[in-house]
Each structure stands twice: as structure tokens, then as C-alpha cells.
Amino acid sequence: MPAIIESSVVAEIPGPLSKAAAKQLDSVWDSRAVYFVADYDKSEGNYIVDVDGNKFLDVYSQIASIPVGYNNPALIEAAKSPEMISALVNRPAVGNFPSSQWHDILKNGLLRIHPEGLDKIFTAQSGSEANELAFKAAMMLHRRKERGEGVDWTHEETSSCIENSKPGSPDLAVLSFANSFHGRGFGSLSTTRSKAVHKLDIPSFDWPKATFPALKYPLEKHVEENAAEEKRSLDEVEKLITSWRFPVVALIVEPIQSEGGDNHASPAFFQGLRDLTKKHGVTFIVDEVQTGFGATGKFWGHAHWNLTSPPDIVTFSKKAQTAGYFFGDRQLVPDKAYRQFNTWIGDPARVIMSGAVVREILDKKLVEQTARVGEVLYAELEKLAAKYPEYIKNLRGKGQGTYIAFDTVDSATLVKSMKKLFVNIGTCGVNTVRLRPMLIFEESHIPTLLAALEKVIESMSLIW
Amino acid sequence: MPAIIESSVVAEIPGPLSKAAAKQLDSVWDSRAVYFVADYDKSEGNYIVDVDGNKFLDVYSQIASIPVGYNNPALIEAAKSPEMISALVNRPAVGNFPSSQWHDILKNGLLRIHPEGLDKIFTAQSGSEANELAFKAAMMLHRRKERGEGVDWTHEETSSCIENSKPGSPDLAVLSFANSFHGRGFGSLSTTRSKAVHKLDIPSFDWPKATFPALKYPLEKHVEENAAEEKRSLDEVEKLITSWRFPVVALIVEPIQSEGGDNHASPAFFQGLRDLTKKHGVTFIVDEVQTGFGATGKFWGHAHWNLTSPPDIVTFSKKAQTAGYFFGDRQLVPDKAYRQFNTWIGDPARVIMSGAVVREILDKKLVEQTARVGEVLYAELEKLAAKYPEYIKNLRGKGQGTYIAFDTVDSATLVKSMKKLFVNIGTCGVNTVRLRPMLIFEESHIPTLLAALEKVIESMSLIW
Structure with missing residues (x-):
């Protein structure tokens, strides 16, 4: 070469x-x-x-x-499998009529590499969609807690939401960081803060943005400065959570801000975010769309942090060749069916490919x-x-x-x-x-x- | 049987x-x-x-x-084709590195059945995503016209959009109808008005909702009443467009409101929407996610209307087995690259399946x-x-x-x-x-x- x-x-x-x-x-x-x-x-x-x-x-x-790799033989084999052909030809509304193989496809594929403590999954088609689904799960959980367990929806709630009005459509915020990228849907784009070309002319939600630590390199020469910088960012996060004009129900962060410039922070910083979100009842979403699936030298970027308790939700896409989110707490499954739902809920064909990717990664x-x-x-x-x-x-x-x-x-x-x-x-x-x-x-x-x-x-x- | x-x-x-x-x-x-x-x-x-x-x-x-149909032989053949295997195994960032077959896949597939006058396409992965992309195209077009052709973005615009603030993130609305369903993303959900189970607890944009005509059946016995009902709805639409607190840049409508109860309106009503949107410079988006691909006895539901000029955008998904939108006006392509963009921009594997579906529909x-x-x-x-x-x-x-x-x-x-x-x-x-x-x-x-x-x-x- x-x-x-x-x-x-x-x-x-x-x-x-x-x-x-x-x-x-x-x-x-x-x-x-x-x-x-x-x-x-x-x-x-x-x-x-x-x-x-x-x-x-x-x-x-x-x-x-x-x-x-291109034309990976193990992936070609998966692409030719009878299971794949059926998934391509008989695309199901998987929430209503899953195939008899669906459980095993998940179990022997994506669930083999689930982040520690997060052994349940919701499937999607893109990182952007996965993040928005995560936001929705966090929002429904927040309102469920406010409402009280078992308390039914009021007529005022169900009728006002159709009008896009309160209380049914409440003001609830997702906090993200300066220079982050979380996708281009109207919700995910409201948390994306990297470049104008992504955001200009598109209406967005009035959600808070915190400064991401700007570390100095080489790290070993700027230990104290960097620690102070991270402390400043954590303080800002807490202030935004406690003082925003309406409830901050979720915080989303990339283990390494990728689109925004490959910006890193220390495990201590992320432990700080875990502690703050736990303290204030905020759903902690780690966006592993780019960092997930091994490129950081661990399967998940957040595995480098040795957190005292896992994130609430981890989203994935890109190298997974499909998308979705992992979670552990059953309360993140909404109180009623069909709230987190859509016709396809991902694509079994792509989930089969992700299974082959997982096997290849683990085997090799x-x-x-x-x-x-x-x-x-x-x-x-x-x-x-x-x-x-x-x-x-x-x-x-x-x-x-x-x-x-x-x-x-x-x-x-x-x-x-x-x-x-x-x-x-x-x-x-x-x-x-x-x-x-x-x-x-x-x-x-x-x-x-x-x-x-x-x-x-x-x-x-x-x-x- | x-x-x-x-x-x-x-x-x-x-x-x-x-x-x-x-x-x-x-x-x-x-x-x-x-x-x-x-x-x-x-x-x-x-x-x-x-x-x-x-x-x-x-x-x-x-x-x-x-x-x-399930296990359709023509689709099985497409699923086994070398083209499909490559698309599954070598999933491209199709906006940056399209395959040498990409043009022909589109041309010999989806573009064979493009709605009259709408011969360009943007690919996506779900109806919800397709609708949101359509909204974004309409919003960027609106601001481009306001800005004036060739006028560059100001620093105020590019910096404020990162803050989710005006003028970079402007208040712009999409008008939809009561009982409509357009998806579950934060933008598309703001235009969905069918059921509380879709919307409750999720923040939404302050966008207007018009009444959809409630026709009486049998139609032939209620001709005058139904005409008056449609006139009332059209008047309401025009009033909302001209009096909403901020610009209404797009109107989205299903040819038949499906999720919301299979509600129909007459060709005259839809011609009225075409006239009003044209008069007020509003992008007219027809959501054919459920009505498209033939089930109404024409390939596109809106083909029943004999419009004097085509819709601006037609979105599709479901029976297409992939998703996206068709358009005709080149101005709906944003002024700069990367504004309408994402990593995958659809899935060539699913677009290949849609080509097989198109061939099967036309051949048979x-x-x-x-x-x-x-x-x-x-x-x-x-x-x-x-x-x-x-x-x-x-x-x-x-x-x-x-x-x-x-x-x-x-x-x-x-x-x-x-x-x-x-x-x-x-x-x-x-x-x-x-x-x-x-x-x-x-x-x-x-x-x-x-x-x-x-x-x-x-x-x-x-x-x-």
C-alpha cells in the first residue's frame, strides 16, 4: 500500500x-x-x-x-439467510405481528452486547429517531410520576393535547451541551448544538444548553485547570436543571462529542452528570450513536467511566447498522400500550444485520x-x-x-x-x-x- | 376458504x-x-x-x-439479488458515497411511479421522517424567499439558531387538520391530531389545526350540506393562514384521513386547498403514507382530484416499503448542501425492495x-x-x-x-x-x- x-x-x-x-x-x-x-x-x-x-x-x-469492513463474508452470509429474505419480503408491523423469530433475533444479537444494567430494548431506524424515542420515554415517565401511579389521564389532559396545549402537551425540556449533535428531527435537532447548517430556519423547542468542558491538551499538563473546567460545567448543569422555566426531564450527552469536534471529558465529569441527574430525577440519556459498538476500545463509550450506577437510557445507531435504545427500568415503558409505537418500530432486516455484526465483533x-x-x-x-x-x-x-x-x-x-x-x-x-x-x-x-x-x-x- | x-x-x-x-x-x-x-x-x-x-x-x-402479498416470489427474487446483498452489507452514507447503482435504483424503481409533475425525490426511512423532512424543506424555502435569492445568512441568524432562538430558529407553523395522523416525531406529532394516546405528555409546537369536513352519507343525499361543510373548512383554513400569530409555511393533509377514521372530502375541497396554498405561498404537502401505492384504485390518492396544478410535495411510506418525498420545484432543494441531510438518508436495501414492489404492481x-x-x-x-x-x-x-x-x-x-x-x-x-x-x-x-x-x-x- x-x-x-x-x-x-x-x-x-x-x-x-x-x-x-x-x-x-x-x-x-x-x-x-x-x-x-x-x-x-x-x-x-x-x-x-x-x-x-x-x-x-x-x-x-x-x-x-x-x-x-466492506463485503464482510459473515455479513454476506447473514444477508443471504432465509431469515433475512423473509424479513425483507414480509416486513411486519412488528409491534402488532412480530415474527416467531423476533425474540431470538434480539436475544442472540443486540441483547448480547447490551450495556450493563440495561437489558431491555426499543428498536428504531436512525439515531435521530432513537434519541427522540428516548426523550418521549423520559417525558412520559416524568408525567407518570407527577400524576401518581395508577392515576388515570383526565379529560382536560386528553383533550388539550390534541390542541397542542397544556396540560396535555406540557412544557418539558431536554438539556444538552454546546457543540453536541443528537440528530435532525424537530426534537433531536432542538438538542443538537453543533452547526448552523443543521439548525437554521427550523423552529425549535426552548430547551437549555450547558457548556461542555473545553479541556486543554496534553491532559497531564492541565490537570487542575481541566478539573476546574469540568466543575464549572457541572455547576452550570445543576443550575439549569433547578432554575429552567419549566421541568428538565432528561439530559442527553455523547461520551465523546463527535460531530462537534471530538470533545472529550473525564470519567469524573460523567459521574458528576450521573449524580446530578439522579439527585434531580432527570433521565440520563447517553447518546452512543457514534461512540457505541467498539471504536473507543470498549463496546460502549460510557464503559470507560466506571459509573456507580448505569445511565437510564443508551441510544445507538451507525455501526449497529440499525438503531434503538437500551434501558433497564421498566417504568420507562409507558403506562399504556401504543404510546411508544409506530408502524414498523425499526426494521427486522437491519436488526438481523446487527446480529451478524455483533457476532463478528465478538468472534474476532x-x-x-x-x-x-x-x-x-x-x-x-x-x-x-x-x-x-x-x-x-x-x-x-x-x-x-x-x-x-x-x-x-x-x-x-x-x-x-x-x-x-x-x-x-x-x-x-x-x-x-x-x-x-x-x-x-x-x-x-x-x-x-x-x-x-x-x-x-x-x-x-x-x-x- | x-x-x-x-x-x-x-x-x-x-x-x-x-x-x-x-x-x-x-x-x-x-x-x-x-x-x-x-x-x-x-x-x-x-x-x-x-x-x-x-x-x-x-x-x-x-x-x-x-x-x-406475503412471500411474493418477485420480492423474494429481489431479496436474493446481488444488488440487495451489497446494499445490506455495505450500507452507505448515501449522500456522501452513493453506489454506482443508486441512480438506476431510483430511476427504475420509485421514479417510475412519481406523482405527475413531481419528478425529484428525497429518501427517508419512515412516514414520520418523510413528513418532517417535507416540513423542513418548506421552512427553508420560506426563509429563502424572505431573505431574498443569493442573500447570505447573517451572523445573528447562525449564532441564534444554536441557542434555539430567533431569528435563526424562527416561529414557523405547519397547518394540519383535526383527526389527522402524520407521525410521531416531535414535528410530525405536532401536526397529528387523531388520538391522545399518540400525543399526551409530549411537548408540541404551537401550530394551527383546522376542522376537516365532516361529510354526511350517503353522499348523493347530502350534496348541498356537504358542499357547505367543505366551504366552511376552506374558509377556516384561509383564516388560520392569514391570521396565525406567525407564518404558516406549509399545510399537510391526507387524501383520506386514515388513522383518524377514514374521513373523505371531495376533489373540489382539495382543489380549494391547492388554490389557497398557492394564493398564500404555503407549501402544499400531501401525506400519501397510507393512501399511496394503489389501494385507492389509482396509484396516488391525490390523482382522484384532477388538480389544476400538482401538490408541492407528496410523502410516502408503508406499502412503498421505504419512505421519502417527491417534489418538482428545485427551490425545495435548500440553498446549501448538508441542510437536508443525515448519515443514511434512507436505506438502499429498502429502496431496492420498493423497486420490486413497483415492478410487480405495474406488471400485474x-x-x-x-x-x-x-x-x-x-x-x-x-x-x-x-x-x-x-x-x-x-x-x-x-x-x-x-x-x-x-x-x-x-x-x-x-x-x-x-x-x-x-x-x-x-x-x-x-x-x-x-x-x-x-x-x-x-x-x-x-x-x-x-x-x-x-x-x-x-x-x-x-x-x-
């Missing part, structure tokens, strides 16, 4: 065939965000191939959502591999950062598997140039480069990535 | 195996809404089989979402069949209604394919009893029975349905 980057001919990316395909697509489907058009039949493992025949080491992985010990490879990768990046401190700043993700990121001078130019050296890599935040390799990324791939990165940085430092 | 209903032994539905399976499922996944647990391997065509071996004529079709002329069979079915139900006028009231859906419904005395008891006679049938509204057979429902199935219905009604009339 390193041979590729020694090529003297720099390809035009996207190439002519990609451009033509994107243009054709654009007549019926907005294709302005297309980087290149892919040939998935030729893609394999960690490598994605485009229609021009360019082969890229993929450390972006479909916005962090390919778990175990890919979380352990990611932890190991991540350590080597981080150490290599540290060396490069020492050489080019202006171009690799605030290196972060130590001990977090391959979930590594750094700030740079111009992330857009950097990732564009990386594509010319056949590495597909992504950005986040303002000028952050984020690494999101798959769980099958190995030590042997590191030199390709590092060589391309050094070559690009060298060129940038020469020209600017 | 009619032999079944002559059986003297009435089965317990759900049977013991269904009950046991639902109970097992309930330990990890809320199963309170389960009618029975299905054996999809044994289900075929119009018939669903449960784990106890009971075989039901299915005129509910997974909440109106099975298009062409199933829309025409549904129109023809619906006429016979309606005529038969009219006879039964004449015999049992108290039990079949306000029969509706004439000329609307098999999209037929009637009010009755106790719809819950009726459909429960129908299951004991091996007909799976659904309810909606307050005491409405809705027929939602698949598009492969034939004349030969009518006697089974009618015989069971008559037997149940006879028993009810005897006992009550």
Missing part, C-alpha cells in the same frame, strides 16, 4: 466517472454532498473503491458507520483489537505531532481505541489532499480531523495512513 | 403459542400491542399464519403496509385490479349495510378501490370476533372498521370476508 503514495501522478478526486455519475444523479436527487460515487462490488475490508477505479484506505467509514475480538491498534496509532500520531506541532494540535483519544482526533490548520484542505493520496478521512468541529476507521483496522494499515498524513502536512507547511 | 367460518370450534386468538411467545418477548421488548405472533414462513399471498397454525385472510396487511396491473375488485366489494358491503344498517353505517370509499370503511357499534369487539373467524381486520377513528387488503386481493376473497362479517354482525345483533 505505501507504494501508492509514492505515485507521481496525483489523481483528480472525484474523478471524471464519479463526476458524471453525480451529475446524472443530481437531476433527480440532491447530490451536492457527494465526495465520490463508489463501486461497492470492488470495495473490500478497509478499502473503498470509486467508479474511476481509485482505491482508498477508508478511515471515515461512511460517517463512522461501517463496523466490520474486534473491540480488543481496536484497543490495541488504537494505542499504536496514537503513539505514532504523537510522534508526528511532535514533528509538526502546528498541524497536529490537541491530539486526543488516548486510551480510546482508534477514536482519535486532532486539530489542524485547515481540515478541509487536509482531507481533500488525503483523498489524492488515496486515504478517505473525515473532519468534524471547526478544524478537526477525526479518525473513524472500522473495527477491522489493523497495525498494518497504520503506515499507509501516517505516510499520507505526513506527506500532506509536509506539503502544507511548504506552501503556506 | 368459506369453509373455515363454518367450523363450530372457535379458536382462542391469540392462541397459547402466540401468548407464550409474546410473554417471552415482553421480558426484553414491550409486547403489549401484539395481536398474535406470526409465522411468516407459512404465510402466503393474502393469508397470514400465526404460530398456533391459525390462517387468517389479512385485510389489515401490517397496518396497511404489505403491498403485494394491480392498481387496476384494486379498482375493479373494490367496486365489487363496495357493492357487496352496500347490500350488507342495507340488511344491518345499525352495524354498517356511513359506508365510504366508493370509487376508491378497496380503501373502504364503515362505522359500527363496537369496532373493537367486531375485529376481535373477526379474528376468531380467521379474518385479520383493523379499526380506526372512534368506531370505524377500515379495510386495508393488499393490492393482490381478488374477487374470490370477497365471500370469505363478507361471510365472516355477516356472521359477526348477526351474533352482535342477537346478543346486544
